[in-house]
Amino acid sequence: xxxxxxxxxxxxxxxxxxxxxxxxxxxxxxxxxxxxxxxxxxxxxxxxxxxxxxxxxxxxxxxxxxxxxxxxxxxxxxxxxxxxxxxxxxxxxxxxxxxxxxxxxxxxxxxxxxxxxxxxxxxxxxxxxxxxxxxxxxxxxxxxxxxxxxxxxxxxxxxxxxxxxxxxxxxxxxxxxxxxxxxxxxxxxxxxxxxxxxxxxxxxxxxxxxxxxxxxxxxxxxxxxxxxxxxxxxxxxxxxxxxxxxxxxxxxxxxxxxxxxxxxxxxxxxxxxxxxxxxxxxxxxxxxxxxxxxxxxxxxxxxxxxxxxxxxxxxxxxxxxxxxxxxxxxxxxxxxxxxxxxxxxxxxxxxxxxxxxxxxxxxxxxxxxxxxxxxxxxxxxxxxxxxxxxxxxxxxxxxxxxxxxxxxxxxxxxxxxxxxxxxxxxxxxxxxxxxxxxxxxxxxxxxxxxxxxxxxxxxxxxxxxxxxxxxxxxxxxxxxxxxxxxxxxxxxxxxxxxxxxxxxxxxxxxxxxxxxxxxxx
Numbered sequence: 001x002x003x004x005x006x007x008x009x010x011x012x013x014x015x016x017x018x019x020x021x022x023x024x025x026x027x028x029x030x031x032x033x034x035x036x037x038x039x040x041x042x043x044x045x046x047x048x049x050x051x052x053x054x055x056x057x058x059x060x061x062x063x064x065x066x067x068x069x070x071x072x073x074x075x076x077x078x079x080x081x082x083x084x085x086x087x088x089x090x091x092x093x094x095x096x097x098x099x100x101x102x103x104x105x106x107x108x109x110x111x112x113x114x115x116x117x118x119x120x121x122x123x124x125x126x127x128x129x130x131x132x133x134x135x136x137x138x139x140x141x142x143x144x145x146x147x148x149x150x151x152x153x154x155x156x157x158x159x160x161x162x163x164x165x166x167x168x169x170x171x172x173x174x175x176x177x178x179x180x181x182x183x184x185x186x187x188x189x190x191x192x193x194x195x196x197x198x199x200x201x202x203x204x205x206x207x208x209x210x211x212x213x214x215x216x217x218x219x220x221x222x223x224x225x226x227x228x229x230x231x232x233x234x235x236x237x238x239x240x241x242x243x244x245x246x247x248x249x250x251x252x253x254x255x256x257x258x259x260x261x262x263x264x265x266x267x268x269x270x271x272x273x274x275x276x277x278x279x280x281x282x283x284x285x286x287x288x289x290x291x292x293x294x295x296x297x298x299x300x301x302x303x304x305x306x307x308x309x310x311x312x313x314x315x316x317x318x319x320x321x322x323x324x325x326x327x328x329x330x331x332x333x334x335x336x337x338x339x340x341x342x343x344x345x346x347x348x349x350x351x352x353x354x355x356x357x358x359x360x361x362x363x364x365x366x367x368x369x370x371x372x373x374x375x376x377x378x379x380x381x382x383x384x385x386x387x388x389x390x391x392x393x394x395x396x397x398x399x400x401x402x403x404x405x406x407x408x409x410x411x412x413x414x415x416x417x418x419x420x421x422x423x424x425x426x427x428x429x430x431x432x433x434x435x436x437x438x439x440x441x442x443x444x445x446x447x448x449x450x451x452x453x454x455x456x457x458x459x460x461x462x463x464x465x466x467x468x469x470x471x472x473x474x475x476x477x478x479x480x481x482x483x484x485x486x487x488x489x490x491x492x493x494x495x496x497x498x499x500x501x502x503x504x505x506x507x508x509x510x511x512x513x514x515x516x517x518x519x520x521x
Contacts, residue, residue, distance in 0.1 A: 007233040008194040009164040010087035010171055010225070014232065018048035021235030029241045029252050033120060034078040034141045034151065044232070047081070052159070054078075054085035059157025061139050065090030067115035068173065070132075071220075072096040072105065073123050073141055075242040079219035080228050082118060082141075087171060089159050091115075094173040094185065095220035098128045099491065104182045106131025111185055111383050112173065121145040167191035173382055174222040176320050177492040185382035186320045188222065195376030196226035196323035197233070199346045203314070203327070204234045207287065211259020214252060216241035216267055218494055222320045223291050227262065236260070244495060246274050253281040259308075262289035265296065266495040269431075269438050270486070272302045273458055279306035288313040291324070296431050300330050317342035317409060322393055323376025325350045326407050340399070340408045340425055350374035353392065354401055367400040367410060415444060415499065423451070426475055433471035436464060439486060441497040442478065443506065452506055453481040454497065460485055460514060488512040 006012040017024075022045035031040055035050050042050075063069055069091050071082055079095060086093040094112045096105060109117075109132050116137040119129060124145045129138075138148035165171070171190045175183035188196070203209075213236040217224040231238055239256035241248060244267040253261075253274070261282070263271075268290060275282055285307040288300075300313045313330040328343025345352045353361050354368040362368045371392040378393075380386050387393065398416060399409040410422040423442045430440045430453070439456035453472075457463055463483050472478055490498040490505070505511040 004164055004167055004190050004194045006164055008197055008229055009190055010084050010193075010229070011090070012162050012164055013229055014044075014048040014051045014084050015162055017232035017235065018045045021232075022048075024235055024237055026238045026240070027252065027256055028077050028239075029243060029248055030076060032078040032081065033073070033076050034081065036142075044235075051081055051084045051088060053156075054082055054151070055088040055159045056156035057151040057154050058082075058085055058091065059089050059159050060154035061116065061151065061157075062137070063089065063091050063116055065160075066092070068092045068094050068112055070094045070096060070109060070112055070114040070117045071119075072098055072128065073118065073120040074098065075219050077219060077240050077242070078141060080225060083172065083225060088162065090165070092170050092173060095225075096175055096183075097218060097220045097492075098123050098126070100175070100183055102128050102130045105129070107182050108175065108185060109133070109136075118151070119145065165190050167194075172222070172225060174220060174225070174320055177494060177496055184384075186222065186378050187380055187382050189379055192323075192376055192378055193222075193226065193229075195349070195374060196222060197229040198375075199324050199327075199349050200227065200230035201233050204230060204236075209234060209236065209260060209287065211284070211286065212237040212239060212256050213260045213262070214239040214241065214256050214258035216244055216249065216263035217291075221494055222323070223494075226323065244270055246270055250274050250278055250281060257281075257284045259284055260287045260289060261285050262291075264494050264496075265290050265299065266439065266491075266497075268299050268303065269296060272299055272438075275302050275306035282306040282308075284308060286311045289316070290314075291316045291318060296428050298428075298432050298435070304331065315342060317407065318372075318376075319395060321378045321387075322350075322372055322374060322395070325372045325374065325395070326352065328406070340410060340422065340428070341402070341406050342409050344406050345372075346374070349376070352401060352407055354399065359389075362400075364401045364403055364405070367398060369413065370395040370397045370399050370407070370409075429475075430471050434464070434467055436461065436467075439489070439497070441489075441499065441502070443499055443503050445479075445503055445507065447507075450477045450479045452479040452503075454489065454502060454506075455481045455483050456486045456489070457483065462514075482506065482511070483514045484512060485514065 006016045024044045028040045069086050071093055083093040118139050120141045121143050134147045140150045144150045167190050169190050171193055172188040173185050175185050213231055239252050241252055249271050288303050295315050304311055315328045316324040318325040324346055326343040326345055351373050353371045356362050356368050373392050396413050398411045398413050415423050427440045431437055436457045441454045443452045490501045
């Protein structure tokens with residue numbers, strides 16, 4: 001197995017990027033919590049210096065080569081910075097979003113068995129760390145907390161020469177979305193994680209991407225870290241957002257004027273109103289990138305109409321465990337117009353197969369369980385044996401390969417049996433019919449009754465009930481819609497709706513519902 005390039009290893013990527021592209025700018029939507037004095041604007045060279053400085057802090061905190069370090073703090077750009085710093089001294093960062101909740105975090109911490117925890121006082125005071133052993137060494141970004149010192153208070157320790165570890169060395173642990181329970185901890189080796197970044201670098205070179213790149217992804221997610229590797233390798237000016245609100249997006253869009261914009265489909269839906277009310281902010285954008293799920297057709301059209309003529313919307317389907325599996329490039333007119341099409345396997349990188357309940361491959365056009373294999377597939381979940389079946393990874397999704405050879409994604413397997421042929425397709429149809437919606441999630445309740453539609457509207461205005469009735473007239477029976485504010489819905493680190501938690505809270509009657517919607521129900 002060939003050695004991984006210095007640009008594709010966390011331990012060496014920042015310094016290599018600084019050497020090749022030191023003056024390239026980075027702009028943030030909020031200052032770093034660890035280094036607020038750096039402000040919101042700096043360059044690759046400064047970023048590499050900050051990674052080195054953080055590495056000396058970690059060394060001074062007693063963190064050593066091969067140890068795991070749990071990083072759970074409020075979302076900000078210093079999370080990837082700390083991940084690079086951990087790798088710089090040979091430690092393995094374990095990135096966890098605070099939204100997993102204190103109970104899940106306790107389970108995940110036991111599984112991770114970290115040598116130390118890095119957090120912040122705000123996360124601790126919110127109770128997120130309540131189930132984490134307080135005797136575990138705990139270090140804080142910013143001011144000290146109840147159970148430890150600030151990293152700023154450490155005596156700086158020595159750091160080794162920057163080298164690329166061997167390809168099978170554990171490099172990073174991130175977690176799955178947690179839509180179906182306690183998130184799983186996903187182990188990435190140097191080799192498998194380079195497999196996450198390599199396709200994006202290849203696509204960037206083929207498309208001659210040199211434009212400023214605006215990224216709005218959860219900093220704890222594998223996609224954020226692989227995206228950082230690709231952006232640093234390509235030397236692209238970077239704008240980084242942690243807040244998905246349309247107002248925040250508009251501010252950084254105006255400052256960065258990006259040629260490439262990447263976020264998740266659920267954030268792009270929220271940005272439709274920016275594309276409609278301030279289309280000039282996307283005038284320089286020639287490429288939109290989204291990951292994780294199929295994007296809604298309405299969203300794609302809205303963004304492309306505001307973008308530079310000839311712009312593309314590039315949709316990647318994949319998971320934390322696999323990296324990108326398929327890619328589809330949309331223009332205003334695409335070769336496959338099916339709303340659930342997520343494209344073809346990445347050439348030279350991934351293969352797709354669909355199997356029936358017995359595990360036998362089915363012909364094109366027949367739906368079944370989706371499996372994938374690629375160089376980016378994780379070796380395992382932390383603490384678990386190899387999860388692959390003859391090298392194939394079970395995606396946990398249901399869909400089919402069409403006669404054209406592209407993958408159509410229908411549902412998560414756990415959502416089958418709701419009475420609706422495809423929940424995701426039904427949600428697309430409803431969004432298409434109701435422009436006022438910024439979210440619709442059809443929630444199976446598990447009690448044998450009809451599924452419950454959860455909806456959000458622009459500006460939290462009351463849902464147009466007549467238009468709703470017309471939009472769902474052709475669907476199987478649904479319960480009356482429940483309208484919430486977007487911020488009141490339980491989301492994963494990638495802003496997916498936590499469907500099982502929503503179902504539980506709906507059944508218990510403790511999900512915040514807009515007053516007008518409650519009165520109508």
